[in-house]
Amino acid sequence: MTDAERDLRRLMPSGDPSAVADLLPTGRLVSTREDEEGAAPVLWLSDGPAPLGLWEELHRAHPRSGLWPLLLAPLRAGDEEFRPWGTGELSRLYAGEPDWYDPAAVLRTGWEYSTSVETDGEELDPEEVSELGRSVAPFLDGWPGVAPATAVGPAGDPAADPDGAARALARELLAGDAQLRIGLVAAGSGAEALTVCGWSGPANHEEDIAKVSAVLLDWERRYGTRLVQVGFAELELSVAAPPGDGQAALRVAAEHFALCPDNVFQGTRTGTLTEYAPRLVGAAQWSFWWD
Numbered sequence: 486m487t488d489a490e491r492d493l494r495r496l497m498p499s500g501d502p503s504a505v506a507d508l509l510p511t512g513r514l515v516s517t518r519e520d521e522e523g524a525a526p527v528l529w530l531s532d533g534p535a536p537l538g539l540w541e542e543l544h545r546a547h548p549r550s551g552l553w554p555l556l557l558a559p560l561r562a563g564d565e566e567f568r569p570w571g572t573g574e575l576s577r578l579y580a581g582e583p584d585w586y587d588p589a590a591v592l593r594t595g596w597e598y599s600t601s602v603e604t605d606g607e608e609l610d611p612e613e614v615s616e617l618g619r620s621v622a623p624f625l626d627g628w629p630g631v632a633p634a635t636a637v638g639p640a641g642d643p644a645a646d647p648d649g650a651a652r653a654l655a656r657e658l659l660a661g662d663a664q665l666r667i668g669l670v671a672a673g674s675g676a677e678a679l680t681v682c683g684w685s686g687p688a689n690h691e692e693d694i695a696k697v698s699a700v701l702l703d704w705e706r707r708y709g710t711r712l713v714q715v716g717f718a719e720l721e722l723s724v725a726a727p728p729g730d731g732q733a734a735l736r737v738a739a740e741h742f743a744l745c746p747d748n749v750f751q752g753t754r755t756g757t758l759t760e761y762a763p764r765l766v767g768a769a770q771w772s773f774w775w776d
Contacts, residue, residue, distance in 0.1 A: 493552065496529055497671040500551030505669070508542055512667070517575045517683045527577070527682045529669040530557065530570050539667055540655040540713070544648065553678045555668040556658055558716035563664075569717055570668065575683035581695040583680055588703035589631050591696045595743035596628040620749065620757050624739055632707075632728070632736035647725040651711035654723035654770055658714050665714065675712025675722075676701035686718035687745070687775040700744050708737075710771065720773040727768045738762035745773045 489509045493502030496514060510533060514526035535556060543554035560568040568574060600621055618625055659665055670678035680698040687697060701722070704710040709725030728734040738758045742749045752774065753760040765771070 492526075492529060493550075493669070496526055496669065497551050500671065501549050502552070504546045504550040505543055505552060508539060508546075510536060510539075510667075515570060515573050515575070517577055518573055519576060519578055527575060527670065528570065530567075531667040533666070534663055535659060535665050535667040537656075537659055540659070541652040543667070543669065544652060544655070551671055551673075552669040553672045553675055555670065555675065555678060555712070556655060556665045556714040556721075557668045558662065558665055558714060558719065560717040567666065569685075570666070574685070576685050577680070577683040579692040580680050580683060581693050583677060583695045583698040583702055586696050586699040588700045591700055592631060592740055592743040593628045595691075595746075596739070599742065599746040600627075619755075621739075621742070622757065622759060623735065624758070628743070629736060629739050631703075631740060632733060645709050645725040647705070647709035647711055647723070650709065650723040650725040650769060651713055654711075654713050654721070657770075658721060668715075674702065674705060676705055678712065679715070684715060686716070686720070690746070690775050697744065700740075704740075718775045722771040722773075724769055724771055728765055729767065731763060731766060734762040734765040735759070737765050741765075741771070741773070745775060747774055747776045748772075751776060 487506055489512070490502050490506035492512075492514050493506055496502075510531050512529055512531040515528040515530050516524055516526045529552075540554050540556055543550075543552070547553055557570050559566075559570070566572050600617060668682075670682045672678035672681045676698045679701070680695045684694055687694070691697060701710065701712060704722070708727065710722045712720060713723055714721035728737045735758060738749070738761050741761070742758060749758060749761045750756045
């Protein structure tokens with residue numbers, strides 16, 4: 486048994502690491518910061534940049550290996566410690582399980598939290614209320630609910646190929662950043678991998694990463710998304726069934742805002758859904774960033 490296979494068996498005792506062990510460059514296991522000595526690791530991390538084509542091979546082998554591949558980015562380019570991955574800045578202390586949560590309820594709560602105006606018992610500031618209204622227009626009456634399946638494109642169309650879209654995005658991301666590393670997590674999908682490895686990128690917005698995983702699992706089903714790349718507080722998803730027109734895109738934009746309000750508040754010039762939504766029409770990639 487090779488060192489790589491021995492490491493992977495610690496990561497995934499019930500899987501078949503032999504399906505991928507011979508493909509891997511040198512690497513090491515990473516545990517969460519609160520794990521005691523001898524505790525099961527949560528991530529295998531390559532020592533150097535991901536070779537071209539490796540993510541796709543690992544992705545194809547996932548049904549057999551049980552190990553989901555991630556392209557991993559550091560906090561800053563050129564970071565020798567490769568935070569948070571190389572430094573083990575991962576935590577499952579506050580993590581539940583994705584199946585504990587209703588994704589629609591998670592999104593509703595996120596919307597309500599991000600659109601509330603704190604008054605401290607004083608009268609509402611008309612200017613602040615007006616600015617928030619501009620941000621969430623046309624949904625001035627509150628959370629519009631998740632987009633209906635009929636409004637989000639060919640989610641049930643056999644021509645939509647989520648796995649092919651994921652591999653295409655992996656190639657594109659690696660072409661744009663040759664310093665990305667490979668990570669492997671014992672998980673059924675990228676959405677679940679975030680909870681399994683204890684990623685804490687949205688900690689300032691949401692402590693329980695399992696809620697984010699629950700939403701991403703729902704998006705996998707409805708929009709054919711796949712998680713391909715993870716950074717310190719960033720996610721890159723491939724999308725096989727994006728919204729096909731502006732009206733559908735507004736509903737999807739509301740979901741993005743509910744999960745990651747910084748995408749809208751800080752990721753657009755005007756801080757509005759109406760500016761953010763058009764970029765989702767036909768988009769093969771969704772990006773998220775939490776401050």
